[in-house]
Amino acid sequence: MHLLQPLLHPPENEQILLGQAQRLAGYTLGELAALAGLAIPPDLKRDKGWIGILLELWLGASAGSKPEQDFAALGIELKTIPIDQQGRPLETTFVCVAPLTGNTGVVWETSHVRHKLKRVLWIPVEGERQIPLAERRVGAPLLWEPSEEEERQLRLDWEELMDLIVLGQVERITARHGEVLQLRPKAANSKALTEAIGTNGERILTLPRGFYLKKNFTARLLARHFHL
Template structure:
């Protein structure tokens, strides 16, 4: 980080967070990285979290890699979302790691997914591959909480997916399960195995899984708020 750049303290409230995020709109990732003294990767294949990390520096996020919201003091999660020229999401959005064991008694209302999505600061960023990473611009932010219909959709999918995990069907889950929420393998490589539960209740070695929001969900969310 540049010695001249002073990292911001965590925002005291949502208004300050939104103001900081709004001030970034229109800047390129290259301009922001240069100011912060952060090296720009060639591409995001090996540095998937780079854009989020860059935004965190300017917004004063304090959670780091801890399994809590990015702004725990005010209960807000940060999600950068790569979009195309029409403002539509280019990929699914990672929410959190899916627990594959110890799930007896878990319910939606106390789930990690619900906690993470209770309040989200969405920051759209140009994501088309034709645009060099340094030239991609940051868009206007959106502070969002699921409405009743969105929450009901998320809960239905979460319950269906968690039922499959608990019943030992983790290996049967595909990206097609769930209308708006899906579970997919989340591992650096196929050797990074974790413990799961097999169909007969026995421990099995399986790939770690993550919960992801499908593009249809985030697309309608952005379209509604930005009147696309």
């Protein structure tokens, strides 16, 4: 039997990355944590990013919290996605923090969102609350890049949301804006404020915002890949 070991260095090519991700499929988070010597939190309330950290460890990801992709040399971003028993996503997927100032002349082609979503290694993980964290299984990986239609949808939503930010309407944006991409507050607490543009072009303080993929988008992507 192949002895499973974490990749100690960033993978040299996508075959190595995908091969390692495929080997993790079927293992529980508890088994992977024990093999890697990582403590398991009782739940994810205080450790929301723990599953991502565990899988980054196994896959040799290098970016950490840097703005580049997790596997910068390969141009691939890693996204874990909690799913239900039918293989449907249980929550929206964080893409990146949204810039609320200094957006004059920004275009989709050079945007951070597009950069992060150019190529994504999706790793589904059982996410239903009744399954204890240690017993949740890792699913088969999917290496994805947006089709022309998916990119078009993302671009239209991004342009609409960025227009609202630039026009000083950030406070009016709700999670309902956007077909596949949404903008939501992203802060550990309500004291973490950041600068933005107000309705009259003045500087205001507001909660940091993040771009998130809506569940309808990731559900279609997973369904197509896993023939659900």
